[in-house]
Amino acid sequence: MTSTTTAVTGATIDTLRFATAGSVDDGKSTLVGRLLHDSKSVLTDQLEAVERVSASRGQDTPDLALLTDGLRAEREQGITIDVAYRYFATPLRRFILADTPGHVQYTRNMVTGASTAELAIILVDARHGVVEQTRRHAAVAALLRVPHVVLAVNKMDLVGYEEKEFDRIVEDFAGHAAELGLPGFTPIPVSALCGDNVVERSAHMDWYTGPALLEFLETVPVGSDVSAAPARFPVQYVIRHDEVRHYAGQLVSGQLRVGDRVTVHPSGETSEIIGIDVLGNDADMAYAPQSLTLRLADQRDVSRGDMISAGPDAPALTQDVRAAVCHLADRALRVGDRVLVKHTTRTVKAIVKDLGGALELTANDLGRITLRTAEPLALDDYADSRRTGAFILVDPADGSTLTAGMADLS
Template sequence: MSTGGAEAADQTCSTGRLPGGLLRLATCGSVDDGKSTLVGRLLYDTKSVLADQATAIEEVSRRRGQDGPDLALLTDGLRAEREQGITIDVAYRYFATPARRFILADTPGHVQYTRNMVTGASTADLAVILVDARNGVVAQTMRHGAIAALLRVPHVVLAVNKMDTVGYRESAFTAIADEFAQRARELGIADVTAIPMSALTGDNVVEPSTRMDWYDGGTLLSHLENVPVGADPVGKPLRLPVQYVIRHPSEHRRVVERWPTGQLASGVLEVGDRVVVQPSGETSTVVGLSVLGKETDSVRAPQSVAVRLADEIDISRGDMLTAGPAPQLLRHITANVCHLHDRPLRARQRVLLKHITRTVPAMVERIDYGIEVTDARRLPCEDGLSVNDIGGIRIRTAEPLAVDDYPENRRTGSFLLVDPQDGATLTAGMVDVRTEDRHLQA
């Protein structure tokens, strides 16, 4: 199957990219479901671990009296986590196979670290939700499923782990897979793939299992290598948030031109395109594009670019160049949020709203409801949102923002709320323009 890191690295150097592109994935599961062991197995069996690191893990495992390497040690790197035997922070792992590159967000399993899972899954194309074959679908399983649905993660893998503890029985796997599939449909998760495996023994993680001949699907790694990467940002309307405006001497005029620069959040930009500057609404034509100092005729997401416009218009950091269907221009924003800070979020609270490169003063007008994430029920929320709470709020901003509906564009449909006093990140939000009162639009 995969020969792992070194060979993939050689291919990346020679071609500049891997054939399958980049897959961002997040792993999540209840405590003791074997998530750290699964991540360690992926890294170990794809030969994505340095030789001296593998030797150190094997030696530590031998001193503990274990027969084989404790692969969980490859991921639980913090001393406090090792002492408690749990994973409490999001750890990002990078590895590659000849087929694809991967960025893996290893998220914690405890309920009180829901915010960490939201952080890890917010940019994921795929979520791996672990289930202990002995315990089946539990409340935390559905909590992770509901968060994946809320964050619009395109693909979900149900990893039914520890199949060795139930005798590799097909009936045990089928019961769990059927129950989760039904609950996932209720949450609106469209793409679920269930895989029986044992991270401890390596069955169906990287190599196919010889103990489950009743299973005719692929391994976890083969699925990760072949799953389509989420919605193509190139096929979406142009969104270019302005990061910085550089002063560039003109070759034809005795003036210094101002070139807006930034990374395309979505779409394609070509010389000759007509663009609109948001939120001012001014228009101009693209007459030049520069990538790393070299002129080009077109760029596509997620490339970074400097843009020369035909007209001298007022444009600065925080503005956005757009084309095609326009974003919503709003000062009243309805959103689903996850509260990240120990201090509660309350109605009438003044905050700063950071939307890509634009930061504006704002106020939480009201908190409409909390969400019971195990079944997506809406609950009264009179005392505000506490840490790890997920709910629906309404925000009023001091200036209009050009936003998209989060399901349509995860970059331009998301934001952060920041404490204006100490700069602490308070809340992560996902815009829901479908429920906006149109008469309140800017």
């Protein structure tokens, strides 16, 4: 994902997409509610509605969790059951928050919410420490190659704001993170209920010298420079105009210039760019993530689903696809199943050859898979590109999404 910028009083601010995850009753909804409330991102009528519901329950103070658990069914159950997207901003940055559920049966929801995130907040109850669902959330963050991870140790007020309790949890989580190959994480001790280290630094934990959560969210680097990556242009449409073919789509990574030599995959044919059109205007060059049309010097057989690349770093052209996956559907996936693989703008038939030794994958399972596709796919390793290394498996019978895949070409 690339950061977006918006003009604000002559300056620009960028956007951070982040996701939250935590086990049941770790206080995730309260943390998000506190973040929205203390950053003054809650409308008056929203706060009044929360106050009314809280008072009807006999609560003396507003239950900030209600700011995020907006669905009536969620309120009645006291849990988060679906991904909810929240939008807020501070003077320094805009934020798109994917608030994901904590139950193990909703792991697929976390995968959906975190798939485009640049940062994940993994919440832990200071009384319970790292539990099985914490490890699962860390595994999903590692699987999706989320660039930044925050370990928010919540409910520090219930352990007396003790530094040793915080250090114990951080050490435990660090061991699991190392096993998963998770990049470095940032631990922050918080109390969502009391507001410690959420927006303002806490007076109860003078031993902690790091940033409050919002301060970290406002300053963490965002936006991978996709324009510096190898050029990848999946063709979405072919437009014919006066016997000239224009190839339309989004440049998902890299840069293209008039005069560049390019290769069309999977055919392997080469040509030269003689024209680039961006927003209806001729351009000498284009860079990701711009949408554009290309004109090539030669009349090549290029169609929707083909991938145009430039430079020496070509994608891997393969019919044998290995990947890490999260199974999303209620219907199990088994060896021998016939599926469709949707990768960028290309969809091909495939058969499931192996499930990493498992007999089947059921909803929310994380696993590994080997596919044999009917036609070659131009893939990048997911570790190198979250756009051209990702794909989904689709049920050919009804078009439903079955599985999310992350290509492993190593």
